[in-house]
Amino acid sequence: MNNCQMYINGEWCDAASGETYDAINPALGEPFGTIPKGGREDAQRAIAAANEAANSWRKVPLWDRCAAAAAVAEVLGQRTEELRDILCTELGKPFHGEANDEAGESGTPWMVAAEQAKYFEAHTKPCADAAKRVLTFHQPRGVVTCLTPWNFPAAIPGEYLPFAIVMGNAVCWSPAPTAAATAVELMKCIAATELPPGVINLVTGPGAEVGDELVVNPGTHAVGMTGSPQTARIITARCGLKPRLFELGGNGPVVVLEDADPQEVAPCIAAACYYAAGQVCSCAERIFVHDSIKDALVEAMVAEAGNWILGDPRDKSVNMGPQNNMGVVDKMTAHLEDAIAKGATVVAGGQRPDRPGFFYEPTVLTDFSIDSLVNKEETFGPIAPIVGFKNDEEAWAYIDACDLGLSSSVFTKDVDRAWEWAEELHAGITVVNDWPHFWEHHLPFGGMGSNSSGVGRIGGRHTLDFMSDLKTVVFNVGPPSV
Numbered sequence: 001m002n003n004c005q006m007y008i009n010g011e012w013c014d015a016a017s018g019e020t021y022d023a024i025n026p027a028l029g030e031p032f033g034t035i036p037k038g039g040r041e042d043a044q045r046a047i048a049a050a051n052e053a054a055n056s057w058r059k060v061p062l063w064d065r066c067a068a069a070a071a072v073a074e075v076l077g078q079r080t081e082e083l084r085d086i087l088c089t090e091l092g093k094p095f096h097g098e099a100n101d102e103a104g105e106s107g108t109p110w111m112v113a114a115e116q117a118k119y120f121e122a123h124t125k126p127c128a129d130a131a132k133r134v135l136t137f138h139q140p141r142g143v144v145t146c147l148t149p150w151n152f153p154a155a156i157p158g159e160y161l162p163f164a165i166v167m168g169n170a171v172c173w174s175p176a177p178t179a180a181a182t183a184v185e186l187m188k189c190i191a192a193t194e195l196p197p198g199v200i201n202l203v204t205g206p207g208a209e210v211g212d213e214l215v216v217n218p219g220t221h222a223v224g225m226t227g228s229p230q231t232a233r234i235i236t237a238r239c240g241l242k243p244r245l246f247e248l249g250g251n252g253p254v255v256v257l258e259d260a261d262p263q264e265v266a267p268c269i270a271a272a273c274y275y276a277a278g279q280v281c282s283c284a285e286r287i288f289v290h291d292s293i294k295d296a297l298v299e300a301m302v303a304e305a306g307n308w309i310l311g312d313p314r315d316k317s318v319n320m321g322p323q324n325n326m327g328v329v330d331k332m333t334a335h336l337e338d339a340i341a342k343g344a345t346v347v348a349g350g351q352r353p354d355r356p357g358f359f360y361e362p363t364v365l366t367d368f369s370i371d372s373l374v375n376k377e378e379t380f381g382p383i384a385p386i387v388g389f390k391n392d393e394e395a396w397a398y399i400d401a402c403d404l405g406l407s408s409s410v411f412t413k414d415v416d417r418a419w420e421w422a423e424e425l426h427a428g429i430t431v432v433n434d435w436p437h438f439w440e441h442h443l444p445f446g447g448m449g450s451n452s453s454g455v456g457r458i459g460g461r462h463t464l465d466f467m468s469d470l471k472t473v474v475f476n477v478g479p480p481s482v
């Protein structure tokens with residue numbers, strides 16, 4: 001059994017209440033350890049420790065703060081085996097595939113933050129008054145709350161934590177309860193460096209208590225959250241005027257125009273639907289294909305679905321693990337039933353296999369209606385809903401019936417058509433001729449403004465921006481003006 005602790009002020013500890021909850025292996029549906037069930041008191045201790053640490057951490061030279069982030073990257077590089085193991089146990093990520101990918105990449109954002117902060121320049125500003133010299137520079141915000149989801153529990157904390165600390169902030173971090181053991185493993189890597197106590201604190205427990213305290217408490221000064229739009233709305237109502245960075249859900253449209261080759265694009269689209277068992281914000285969640293090549297694409301997608309093998313995630317032949325929790329399975333079931341009731345047809349999968357754990361077969365669905373849940377909401381499961389269109393207007397009507405707009409893809413050989421779609425699609429990211437998952441840690445990523453996929457941009461200098469206040473200093477070089 002893996003009995004985890006949280007990390008506050010440089011020390012491993014249990015919840016003040018002494019309470020724990022079970023960590024569940026989703027491939028078996030059985031407990032493999034315990035997690036401290038923290039509450040408001042634990043969050044308050046973390047906030048106090050972070051404020052104390054922030055006072056001195058902000059004065060540590062930038063180059064030394066960057067070295068601290070780089071040191072974490074180095075430890076993560078040495079401990080990929082431990083991370084790979086817990087990602088497989090707690091998330092059911094295939095040991096030889098997705099768990100390996102995520103563990104191997106976990107150090108990258110720490111290195112990117114360490115590199116980019118050194119070149120994150122502010123400016124001197126010309127102004128009308130000849131007696132003034134105006135400078136701007138970046139200052140830390142203070143204590144940043146970081147709330148992370150379960151689907152990439154080693155990677156996504158890296159999108160916040162290192163960027164916060166290189167800018168001189170301290171952090172109170174709370175992970176999703178169903179991925180907290182991975183967070184603890186990541187924290188062990190951070191704690192193995194010489195980062196001063198209190199600079200990064202990890203508090204496990206329910207979001208509605210620990211997360212809420214970290215949001216409402218006046219001792220935190222900004223909130224970064226990756227998760228669902230529903231949680232983002234609650235936080236927005238609770239956080240007052242604190243700056244927010246929200247990376248939320250998607251319902252990725254993939255558009256296949258008439259000149260695309262169905263055989264060539266099907267493996268890529270299937271991978272975009274089934275990688276991580278469809279539990280990726282930038283998944284292909286809806287596929288719109290020109291009527292002239294629809295049948296060929298459906299046939300190719302059914303064949304591709306057969307290449308995604310469910311089973312024990314430690315088995316080398318397995319490339320699709322379980323869903324993270326029963327809530328995800330239930331949502332997938334509800335979306336399928338709703339689509340079928342509204343006229344869609346299941347042409348591959350569509351069932352839970354007869355084995356323990358939270359598995360769902362890779363599914364291909366055709367002819368879903370515009371008002372079905374798969375079109376209007378994020379499913380977050382291994383599903384490829386396909387519908388044909390006869391002209392762009394028909395495809396637009398479907399796409400715009402959903403309020404989410406994160407990642408998207410367009411497949412075409414026609415450059416003019418590619419530009420037209422890339423500029424018009426209501427999504428923060430459009431990838432031409434590849435899967436919608438493409439991203440690197442220095443690139444901007446996020447939902448298109450005024451939809452439900454997010455607020456702000458994460459990635460490189462965009463995260464550094466969020467993690468700092470821009471200070472303006474005005475020097476008067478003549479006599480006082482009044």
Ligand code: NAD
Nearest residue numbers: 148149150175176207208211212227228231247248249281
């Ligand atoms: P979630 O909204 O349930 O939880 C996200 C975080 O918020 C967790 O740390 C949780 O503990 C915390 N939280 C929950 N309720 C809270 C409350 N009342 N107050 C404060 N904090 C609270 O999301 P999830 O189920 O963990 O993650 C899945 C969602 O995340 C999906 O919608 C997915 O698309 C999205 N996601 C987005 C991105 C992106 O980059 N845009 C990346 C990964 C996942």
